[in-house]
């Protein structure tokens with residue numbers, strides 16, 4: 001992660017899946033409260049997900065992002081190794097993707113889990129992560145905490161994602177770390193901080209929070225759900241393939257919404273002046 005090696009069984013552990021309790025909403029809630037995440041294998045139909053992947057990779061092929069002479073479905077990274085976090089207007093051109101992440105299936109899961117009508121933020125995060133890149137450790141509350149705090153991320157593998165393709169990684173137990181919640185967890189990356197990353201160093205996170213990382217390989221259609229306070233990031237993509245994934249947010253429609261992530265330009269949130277660096281903030285917070 002960020003160039004540092006994590007070792008399974010020592011500094012990083014395997015995520016456990018919750019397929020065995022999938023039909024039991026109370027058990028899902030208990031597991032979420034305890035573990036901070038729910039990993040559901042094969043949640044989406046694999047074929048539907050692979051068709052969605054094809055829609056996205058087709059766009060990337062037109063943008064000359066894929067390696068010449070390789071099959072589009074494989075998502076082999078082209079010679080300039082360009083990454084993309086798809087802008088909102090491009091995401092709107094992907095009907096298969098939108099119907100997947102706004103599907104009845106995911107809405108019904110949340111209706112059952114949260115007990116009411118559900119809305120999904122308009123801002124959809126769709127990523128094709130190139131070689132050598134990862135996402136540093138952060139909690140989503142700093143990016144989208146202006147509405148309800150009872151907002152959930154669904155990270156979806158849009159293709160098989162092996163560990164060396166840069167799987168999602170979470171910090172076990174970080175959702176219960178009170179000092180983190182009361183300091184970093186009440187700040188806003190658009191208003192207060194120059195960057196939302198808590199740290200770029202996976203080992204420094206472990207030492208500071210006293211907790212370990214966890215990850216797993218994902219199959220196309222597997223999802224992991226977690227809340228606003230779970231520290232997470234991703235492993236480095238050390239492969240020749242794009243890691244195609246998306247992360248989207250769901251909440252009760254009756255609760256306050258972070259309107260910055262709604263509407264026709266949800267990815268163009270103005271930033272306040274005089275924001276401070278994470279280093280300055282962490283000195284202030286003493287964490």
Ligand SMILES: O=C(O)CCC(=O)C(=O)O
Nearest residue numbers: 135140153155233234247
């Ligand atoms: O996919 C990634 O690299 C990071 C995902 C993420 O930060 C999120 O789901 O909030």
